[in-house]
Amino acid sequence: MPAREYYLDDGRWWDAPVGTWRDGKGRPSKVLPSVEELASALVTRVVLATAHRDHDTSNLNPPDIRVGGR
Template sequence: MPIRPEHRYFYPIDWAQLSAVIRFGRAKGCCEGCGRPHGRMVYHLGDGRWWDADAGRWRDGWGRRIRVAAEADILGQARPTRVVLAAAHRDHDTSNNAAANLAAFCQRCHMIHDQPEHQRRRWRTLFRRKALGDLFGGLYA
């Protein structure tokens, strides 16, 4: 994931190299959460289940092999997605760049990992908007 310009100074100068070591050195180009391969088109069902073409099997959202009931329109439900790995901080602290604190996650796993932080920021943004409205526009009806 690209780093926003206003957050760039939180990351070390060699972040691109550090991220590459984690994503392709340690994780070998696969998500550490679910096992999806970087740069490949993956067919998924939208609920976390995805087709592992290398193994010829369906996998769940955590990379475990599963059986999918043979439905007539299962291929009609599958949607393609290109997998892109990103290095994520496990404790959400961008100053802690220890190898044990970094993980290689695909888009889905990264969003799930960051969900509590996103909810907190969303609540804070909405609270701030409401407070500014109260300050400048009066109380809500």
Template sequence: MPIRREHRFFYPIDWPQLSALIRFGRAKGCCEGCGRPHGRIVFHLGDGRWWDADAGRWRDGRGRRILLASGADILGHVRRTRIVLAAAHRDHDTANNTSTNLAAFCQRCHMIHDRPEHRRRRWRTLFRRKALGDLFGGPYA
């Protein structure tokens, strides 16, 4: 996953090699959160359940095998997604690049992992906008 230009100086120079080592060396090309394979198109139901073509069965959002009700009509809900692995910092500290702090996550697992950080940033952005509005536009109506 590309790094934004303004955040590049937070990562080490050898980040592409370190990321590849985690994603394809240690994780062997599969997400460490749910087991989805890198580079393949995966059929999923949008709620975390996905079809594991190698094993020939459905899995949940954590990669555990599940059974779907045989009478359930799922064909109308099936979506396709190409899986791309990314190396994520477990503690969100880009300076801590130890192998225990790095994980290979698919898009879904990476977003779930970063959800608290995204919420914090969203709150901060909205708080700053409100403060600027109070400073220059007066109190809100």
């Protein structure tokens, strides 16, 4: 399941694993967002993928594995 990231206009973002809002520098936010701010939050869907360059899934050498996002 793709992850979802939530961002506010002022740079705050939701850190789901920890369950807290963070400021633009990654520190826990001292101010919770208002209902109005939450209504205008940007939602980004995060999808990560890996690929084997030689198409051999048994080859786990780091140069053969490419990590990318969409």
